[in-house]
Amino acid sequence: MDGLLDEFGSGDAQARAESWRYSRQALRALEQQEFKGADGKATVPRELIERFDWPQTRGHRLVFVNGVLDAALSDASTSGAILETAADGAHTLRFAGKGAMHLVFANVATATPARWNAAVHVRVDSGKAFLVEQHVGTQGADVLGALASQFTIADGANLQTATLGDLPGSASLVRRVEATIGAGSAFGATHALCGGRFQRFDIDAQLAGARAQIAARGVFALRGREHVDVHLDVRHAARDTASDVLWRGVADGRARGILHGAIAVAPGADGADARLQTKNLLLSPHAEIDAQPVLEIYADEVKASHGATVGQLDERALFYLRSRGVPLAAARNLLIAGFCREAFARIEATDLRGPFEALLDAHLPQQQQASE
Amino acid sequence: MTMLKIENLHVRVAGKEILKGLSLEVKSGEVHAIMGPNGAGKSTLGYVLAGRDGYEATQGRIEYDGRNLLDLEPEARAAAGMFLAFQYPVEIPGVNNTYFLKAALNAQRKARGESELDSMQFLKLVREKLAVLHLKEDLLNRAVNAGFSGGEKKRNEIFQMALLEPKLAILDETDSGLDIDALKMVADGVNAMRAPDRAFLVITHYQRLLDYIVPDFVHVLADGRIVESGDASLALRLEEHGYAWIAQRKLAGAA
Numbered sequence: 181m182d183g184l185l186d187e188f189g190s191g192d193a194q195a196r197a198e199s200w201r202y203s204r205q206a207l208r209a210l211e212q213q214e215f216k217g218a219d220g221k222a223t224v225p226r227e228l229i230e231r232f233d234w235p236q237t238r239g240h241r242l243v244f245v246n247g248v249l250d251a252a253l254s255d256a257s258t259s260g261a262i263l264e265t266a267a268d269g270a271h272t273l274r275f276a277g278k279g280a281m282h283l284v285f286a287n288v289a290t291a292t293p294a295r296w297n298a299a300v301h302v303r304v305d306s307g308k309a310f311l312v313e314q315h316v317g318t319q320g321a322d323v324l325g326a327l328a329s330q331f332t333i334a335d336g337a338n339l340q341t342a343t344l345g346d347l348p349g350s351a352s353l354v355r356r357v358e359a360t361i362g363a364g365s366a367f368g369a370t371h372a373l374c375g376g377r378f379q380r381f382d383i384d385a386q387l388a389g390a391r392a393q394i395a396a397r398g399v400f401a402l403r404g405r406e407h408v409d410v411h412l413d414v415r416h417a418a419r420d421t422a423s424d425v426l427w428r429g430v431a432d433g434r435a436r437g438i439l440h441g442a443i444a445v446a447p448g449a450d451g452a453d454a455r456l457q458t459k460n461l462l463l464s465p466h467a468e469i470d471a472q473p474v475l476e477i478y479a480d481e482v483k484a485s486h487g488a489t490v491g492q493l494d495e496r497a498l499f500y501l502r503s504r505g506v507p508l509a510a511a512r513n514l515l516i517a518g519f520c521r522e523a524f525a526r527i528e529a530t531d532l533r534g535p536f537e538a539l540l541d542a543h544l545p546q547q548q549q550a551s552e
Numbered sequence: 553m554t555m556l557k558i559e560n561l562h563v564r565v566a567g568k569e570i571l572k573g574l575s576l577e578v579k580s581g582e583v584h585a586i587m588g589p590n591g592a593g594k595s596t597l598g599y600v601l602a603g604r605d606g607y608e609a610t611q612g613r614i615e616y617d618g619r620n621l622l623d624l625e626p627e628a629r630a631a632a633g634m635f636l637a638f639q640y641p642v643e644i645p646g647v648n649n650t651y652f653l654k655a656a657l658n659a660q661r662k663a664r665g666e667s668e669l670d671s672m673q674f675l676k677l678v679r680e681k682l683a684v685l686h687l688k689e690d691l692l693n694r695a696v697n698a699g700f701s702g703g704e705k706k707r708n709e710i711f712q713m714a715l716l717e718p719k720l721a722i723l724d725e726t727d728s729g730l731d732i733d734a735l736k737m738v739a740d741g742v743n744a745m746r747a748p749d750r751a752f753l754v755i756t757h758y759q760r761l762l763d764y765i766v767p768d769f770v771h772v773l774a775d776g777r778i779v780e781s782g783d784a785s786l787a788l789r790l791e792e793h794g795y796a797w798i799a800q801r802k803l804a805g806a807a
């Protein structure tokens with residue numbers, strides 16, 4: 181009876197139950213539906229293509245339609261990456277030197293509820309790679325996608341990812357990243373998660389080599405009955421490693437957001453620097469956000485800090501803006517957008533801030549202007 | 553012409569009466585200084601005039617520019633020319649200063665039926681006003697007041713005032729925390745804006761500011777009321793004798 185939990189969960193039964201406790205209902209509801217295998221050859225409508233056909237990523241874009249690589253929509257000729265596909269359908273992207281790739285996962289609804297699975301392994305052997313991962317879809321019959329990724333960042337290499345989860349209300353996505361970060365290497369991941377019926381994001385990162393670094397940042401901005409469950413697990417397994425987790429959550433309506441951030445410093449990982457901060461904003465009395473920072477330290481000379489807050493819009497800030505003439509609705513929107521924007525302040529590829537902000541602007545719970 | 557007329561104003565904050573029958577009249581072109589001990593209700597008066605939630609007028613009335621001020625939302629008051637320079641300006645991380653100021657100015661202009669300024673016109677105006685206050689342009693590209701020093705926050709308030717060109721400006725201890733040079737810049741900024749159709753309420757603890765911004769009237773606010781009013785010389789006498797002197801004079805007068 182625990183079909184989906186067994187499939188998507190990791191660890192033993194207890195760990196799975198614990199990790200999914202806020203999303204069991206959502207999983208059960210999905211279990212009660214009959215899903216067929218999704219059509220990987222579904223036609224992608226023009227409007228959907230326009231959402232990801234960014235001029236600046238032409239020539240380094242791979243498009244997956246319901247989990248299946250679509251050769252006609254993809255062109256990776258200038259990406260600097262080598263793509264290999266194994267017999268079981270898993271893809272490996274290998275970067276050496278400078279490279280960039282825009283991975284698009286298009287959820288195209290067909291006549292009946294459908295699901296897909298995909299696996300992508302990204303290896304950065306040297307140099308610096310930029311990866312944009314974009315999840316989009318069409319509204320219609322339910323689609324349940326599952327994406328399993330492995331990021332292997334070799335010693336001295338650098339991977340920067342930007343994930344845009346921009347799903348219609350009929351799409352659910354379960355995405356799991358396992359990242360291994362080598363000595364002196366860096367992994368930066370920025371997320372904006374919006375929309376969807378249910379989204380579950382796991383990042384399981386190992387700071388495996390000395391001086392390895394991770395910066396994981398992001399935002400979820402939820403409304404209606406949206407439900408997003410984010411788990412960031414970082415393990416410091418070597419000396420002088422650094423982690424910086426920063427998350428912002430906004431929930432309106434009856435939305436539900438979960439941010440579980442856990443940082444563990446293993447024995448021997450001396451000199452680690454671990455930072456975990458999450459701030460959350462509730463815009464409705466029926467919305468709920470659970471923010472759980474967990475810090476476990478078994479090493480010496482560790483610098484660690486963590487903080488989690490869940491609150492409402494700052495009344496003083498709202499009054500300050502209004503006292504300067506900004507109308508109430510606009511003042512609220514300014515504050516909400518500003519609150520989220522802090523998570524993007526350090527995106528390295530500045531040309532990505534545009535898409536991030538546009539996505540948020542489209543999804544932020546808009547406060548309607550009072551009619552006059 | 554009377555711009556602001558406060559009559560027998562009683563204000564309650566968090567269930568406690570803070571203003572207890574305050575009356576004050578301000579005419580266009582005048583500068584009024586308000587002094588008074590800590591906790592007397594000076595900032596409360598500023599907040600009530602600007603329209604902060606939770607500051608409930610239980611008695612009395614405020615007429616501003618011929619209208620019942622208490623009927624107006626804070627943004628409508630701003631559009632009608634009311635401006636409060638906060639004693640403690642609020643830090644708003646993530647909200648860009650320039651963006652905020654343009655939104656504020658254009659919202660006010662729109663509410664008054666004036667045309668909105670485009671980016672070029674706005675920047676030109678901003679540069680003019682920055683020069684007066686010797687503020688660095690990079691402050692504008694930062695988040696509103698976030699990480700500003702105490703003095704920078706106060707100067708930013710006056711910069712906003714210069715940009716928004718209000719009719720009635722309330723300065724709540726804008727001089728506190730300013731170094732001598734900044735104090736002069738702020739005073740210059742205010743003096744440059746003195747005009748027959750504009751009035752100022754200057755809340756301060758220090759006579760020093762009033763050497764630079766010479767008021768037409770000085771009032772003492774104590775325990776929620778104006779207990780003494782006079783000309784600029786009143787501030788000098790207060791500096792010399794302290795507030796106890798007023799209380800004693802009142803007692804003597806009553807006897």
Ligand SMILES: Nc1ncnc2c1ncn2[C@@H]1O[C@H](COP(=O)(O)OP(=O)(O)OP(=O)(O)O)[C@@H](O)[C@H]1O
Pocket residue numbers: 565566568570588589590591592593594595596597639
């Ligand atoms: N939200 C509140 N809850 C309870 N008491 C309040 C609140 N706001 C103000 N007060 C009280 O109202 C009184 C007047 O405060 P106000 O800030 O107006 O004084 P002030 O004259 O500006 O003092 P200062 O010179 O120190 O700035 C004080 O006793 C203060 O503690």
Ligand SMILES: [Mg+2]
Pocket residue numbers: 594595596639724
């Ligand atoms: Mg005060």
